[in-house]
Amino acid sequence: MKIFISADIEGVAGVVHREHTSRDGREHDRARMLMTEEVNACIEGALSSGATEVVVNDSHGTMRNLLSETIHQSAEYITGSPKPLAMMEGISSNYDAAIFLGYHSRMGNYGVLNHTFHGGVVENIRINNKDMGEFALNAGIAGHFGVPVVLVSGCQHTADEAVDFIPGIQTAIVKRTINRQSARNLSPKSARDLIKEKTIVSLSRIPEIKPVSMQGPFLVEISYLHSGLADAAGILPIVEKINPKTHRFETDDFITAFRFIRSLIAIAGALH
Template sequence: MKIYVMVDIEGISGVYCSEQVTPASGRFAEGRKYMTEDINACVAGLRDAGVDEIIVHDCHGGSYSLNWADVSPEADGYICGTIGDSRYVDIDDCDGLILLGYHAMAGTAGAVLEHTYSSKRIQNMYINDVLVGETAVDAAIAGEHGVPVIMVSGDDKLCAEAKRFLPDVVTAQVKKGLSTQGAVLLPPEKAHRLIHDKAMEAVKKLPLIKPYVIPAPITHKIELMERCQLPNAAGKPYMNVIDGRAYSVAADSVEEARMRSGG
């Protein structure tokens, strides 16, 4: 069995404010440390559940958040840095996907560091007229490769959002969101034990979880925060500028739609 672990930072246990996730901040090292510890707890749980191969992918920002010297030797590989246009690397032969340290979609009340891909650019994102966040989109892309999301971790709002789209997914709630910049955190040992145990549970439940697939054709709409952020639609017959702050793209898959959207 091979499991792919996609890791963001805003939903990591111990993370509750922007300074912990921003590279220019003096507290970024703190966020990186917590992220690495959650990864190690997840990897340990997967190994204890009998998983043969584990791939971990840092997907936060430019993918340079891992403390490489401190990651678990029990994983088989760590994906970092620029990987091209694809969301995943060689995910087709994986049996399951874990979304570790994820956050709620932009605009979610009381959610820690809520946003959808870009906190500075994207106001709202839709797939076939349904408001979505990163969890649903990343699950749909994996689903197009035949891979189900078996577990997510993050705050209570993220876990509730995941259940709306992925009713069978295992959730690890490592904190309760109070605001964009505040949370009630579990103690480190409890958070790490929860992640470990939920990873084991997810592996046992994997045969019952199906990939999340959004039927084609796909219409992907993005509402922007500023007018100046609209892409140039010239020479792109698949792109439709709706108004001064919104546009959409047409595609045959969610993965293709994300590539075409440029954001």
């Protein structure tokens, strides 16, 4: 059994603030340790369920967060950025299941530290009239490769997004959002125990979870926080502006949609 893990940091127990999540934050290195130990708990669960290969993709910010010194010796990990598939780099049809750890809800939803890829750029992303946060988009990529996402960890709103998108997915709720910058957390030890336990349950139920089926054509709408960001991203010729801060484009291929979305966000962020 081969398991792919995508590990973000905003949904880790104890993480509630920019000082935890950003490279220059005073609490960042401690948050990285908490993230690495939640990943290790998942790896332990996967190994005890019979996994023969576990690959972890570091999926936050610089994508250089997992602590090399303490990551579980039986897993391999992907680090660094940029990567073609970003938070899903390394996924392929060789995997039996994917697990998303430390995830957060989409921009515009409730949920501690909610955002979609870039909190200073993206207001919302819709594909075929459905709101898509990081969970949904990354689950769509896993689905493109025929891999089911069987477990997500994070706050209760992240869990709700996941269940809405993938009925039957297991959720490890390691904290309860109070608002965008506060949460009631499990202790680190309890969070790790819960993640390990839920990993074991989720891997025993792989046959019950269908990979997300992404059938094109895809009508993609991306709304930015303001019109200037749309002006900047508008140099990409694929887009049509449908209101001052929203672009629309169409494609038949989900990976192409994802790559254009990331390109638009990168251009908007860089040029504005």
